[in-house]
Amino acid sequence: MKNIILAILLGSSTLIQAQNSISGTVTDSKSQPIKGVSVFVADLHKGTVTDENGNYTFNNLPNGTVKLSFVFGGYNTQYTTLNIQQKETILNVILEETIFQMDEVIVSTAFNKLQSQNVMKVEHETMKSLQQKGTSSLIEGLATIPGVAQVSTGTSIGKPVIRGLSGNRVLVYSQGVRMENQQFGDEHGLGLNDSGIESVEVIKGPASLLYGSDALGGVLYFNPEKFANAHTFKANFSQKIFSNTLGSNSSLGLKTSSEKWKFLARGSYNTHSDYTIPGKNRVTNTRYNESDFKTGIGYSDAKFSSVLRYNFNKLDLGIPENGIDKQSTSKKTTYPKQGVYNNLWSLNTIFFFQNSKLDVDLGYIANDRSEFEDSDVAILHMKLKTFNYDAKYHLPKLGKVETIVGIQGMHQTNKNAGEEYLIPDAITNDFGIFGTGNYDWKSNVIQAGLRFDNRAIESESHGIVGEEGSFQAINKTFHSFNASMGYKTNLKDNLTLRLNLASGFRSPNLAELTSNGVHEGTNRYEIGNNELKTEQNVQSDLNLEYKNSHFEFFANGFYNHINNYIYTSPTGAVIANNVVFDYIQNNAKLYGGEMGLHFHPHPLDWLHFESSFETVTGQKQNGDYLPLIPANNWNNTIRTEFNIKNGLSDGFATLNVSNTFHQNNVSGFETKSNGYTLVNIGFGGKVKLGKTVFDINLNGNNIFNKSYIAHLSRLKTDGVPNIGRDIVLGVLFDM
Incomplete structure (x- = not known):
């Protein structure tokens, strides 16, 4: 395992690098700059926020397709796909005001699109919104999502139930890895803590196409929580x-x-x-x-x-x-x-x-x-x-x-x-x-x-x-x-x-x-x-x-x-x-x-x-x-x-x-x-x-x-x- 990790982390660093960049300005519908917009490139785990003039910049970007999300409270989320063909690319964005909650980028499905663009309906909840409900454990918070329940033993042990299916019929992923923790047992809970988790996505129905056995339900x-923005x-x-x-x-x-x-x-x-x-x-x-x-x-x-x-x-x-x-x-x-x-x-x-x-x-x-x-x-x-x-x-x-x-x-x-x-x-x-x-x-x-x-x-x-x-x-x-x-x-x-x-x-x-x-x-x-x-x-x-x-x-x-x-x-x-x-x-x-x-x-x-x-x-x-x-x-x-x-x-x-x-x-x-x-x-x-x-x-x-x-x-x-x-x-x- 260690050899694989070192090979990918260090060996690949010898590849030739390009020096592409993207910059631009984020404004509202009245052409006023918006300060504090979160701009994120998911594939690179790289984020920044717009300055007081609404400006942002990313450097060291790859050739080809890059996806950027623009998120700010009170405005619709924008998710933009760019095909970079030059060293410097300008992308200006206009965000539209909204009253309801922001659209979210769904990563549990194949093509990582906004929920409004997604073929499959996926429930998305941030840990912050679940924690605001005051529940004592992660599984109790999940059970507040429509279509999700729990088989519980007191307050410490809970097993997720999705539309009536539980146990090995529900697959749990953390850090991009399927969790294997003897989940066949009645008294074997998730084994996950909500600290360091940013959000959860719930696929309600068979997802064997992407996840194989045990995703029947x-x-x-x-x-996981995102890294800090660059230089912070x-x-x-x-x-x-x-x-x-x-x-x-x-x-x-x-x-x-x-x-x-x-x-x-x-x-x-x-x-x-x-x-x-x-x-x-x-x-x-x-x-x-x-x-x-x-x-x-x-x-x-x-x-x-x-x-x-x-x-x-x-x-x-x-x-x-x-x-x-x-x-x-x-x-x-x-x-x-x-x-x-x-x-x-x-x-x-x-x-x-x-x-x-x-x-x-x-x-x-x-x-x-x-x-x-x-x-x-x-x-x-x-x-x-x-x-x-x-x-x-x-x-x-x-x-x-x-x-x-x-x-x-x-x-x-x-x-x-x-x-x-x-x-x-x-x-x-x-x-x-x-x-x-x-x-x-x-x-x-x-x-x-x-x-x-x-x-x-x-x-x-x-x-x-x-x-x-x-x-x-x-x-x-x-x-x-x-x-x-x-x-x-x-x-x-x-x-x-x-x-x-x-x-x-x-x-x-x-x-x-x-x-x-x-x-x-x-x-x-x-x-x-x-x-x-x-x-x-x-x-x-x-x-x-x-x-x-x-x-x-x-x-x-x-x-x-x-x-x-x-x-x-x-x-x-x-x-x-x-x-x-x-x-x-x-x-x-x-x-x-x-x-x-x-x-x-x-x-x-x-x-x-x-x-x-x-x-x-x-x-x-x-x-x-x-x-x-x-x-x-x-x-x-x-x-x-x-x-x-x-x-x-x-x-x-x-x-x-x-x-x-x-x-x-x-x-x-x-x-x-x-x-x-x-x-x-x-x-x-x-x-x-x-x-x-x-x-x-x-x-x-x-x-x-x-x-x-x-x-x-x-x-x-x-x-x-x-x-x-x-x-x-x-x-x-x-x-």
Whole structure:
């Protein structure tokens, strides 16, 4: 791995450099210069801001195609593609004022276009907007996005659910690398901290064309924070405190850049006591501690751009077993508990040619997970090491046709070092090849692609055949062809239609193929099935959007048919007081969607009203309902924006009412769930005290201390409610 990194970072620096530059002026519709516009060249990880005259300059740019984004609050984002054919290029830009949120460049799809130009509807949320909601963890923030939910174990462990699909059916990307952290387990969370993450993009539907196996249900794509602008040094410190868990979240970041070199580092620490339910009791051993460190170094010139990033994440997680038991405010976890160490290295390098480019992503993840039952000796210890590679070649553009071809793969080893085994020692190898094209004319865009994948899994035998925890050796190969096609058009000036049809697949994981014992957290004896076939789905999506200067509306509908859907089913037998479940397959379907509106009445420029509704239904071929399907939700927010002279700028106040409906459509071993309504409030802005400037957030979540049990809570079977009222105070200092 080190040799590959050095070869790309240092060896490529001998290439001949060009000295191209772009400069220009950014003005508004009245030809007035705009100061402070963020101008960014994504491929080079290079940014700047316009000066008081609206001017900007970039040097050391490559020949061929360069994409620039121009972003400023209160104005529409511009995303411009230039084909540089001379040493000095002048690009003047006019930004149009807008009331609604800025258009965003989407990087999780193939051609990195603005959302308004994208064939596929992708949800984009900044970490700042999620953190303003006062949630205590990254996954709780994600669950506020329409179409996204979480399977939770208290406040510390959460698994994402996209339109009713979870586990290995949802792929998570960080730093351009697919996360592999034993995600088959019910009590295995994301293993990501929101510090050092700039935004998240949510693809709701099969994305196997770009991401291969496990993207059958969708993708969560986390964008890391950007480097500092050239010739600047930045530092910031943030602190959040949580009343319910007596929690604290601290983060310190430093970054600097020269014309070609860039560097950043960020450390954070997160600690929480057991969470409190209405009635002031605490749920025993839901406490947790998290340490996180991220760093990155980058180099760019006219021939190539390369960024090396590293993320270390350490989790100390209590596992609640006895519900409401011994009361404590301690943050030291007790038994049983988990210790998780995650090391993620990523290297992204883009090579620029005359009219094309090669984008190469390499990743290495070492995930070390231990479980302690009643002592410091790990009863379960799993070591997962994964090497990922992804190379995409952007061919020269032919008229209005853009084309990408690529290869993608993974080599993974799983080793056990504890007394108990959940899955056997195994080696997994993936290889995929794909191609996709994009054609646009006037307000129309067509995008299509094709992909072939092969996965080989080879595991070792363990234990005595017939006894709990024993595994027979397997040697399995799975393969799949997948395709996607999308069409986007503007029916009228303010009305956009998107229609997408895509297939996806998921190979069965080791737990489904080999399980033989009491699976952690389920209280079930699970028996795997090495004859399982690949899950294969086809999903159709329809998106309709309307927008004018004071009103936005969207409606998303989907239908997802899955062949060979894998699930567990009781056999009627009992082993060691645990009901036996087999892994079996059946065809299934999921359907539903999201709709919402954003109203900004004129002339009340300070007032916003947002409302969204989401629904999903999941059924097996025989009409029975699928498990772990989130309940319908209707979410309403009133937001005001204001400034207080000599005190508060960019101020906001929010009132949110979230209505979750009864969930009566449950599988055979689930129970129905009652509906509930939560009220949340928020206040914040930028405060200036003398020369000191800082951002402040004050949130009250579940302000009326409502007692409720979410349908996807794993503590539901014990009758344990979710978290009660939580007051969150956060401050951010830029230095």
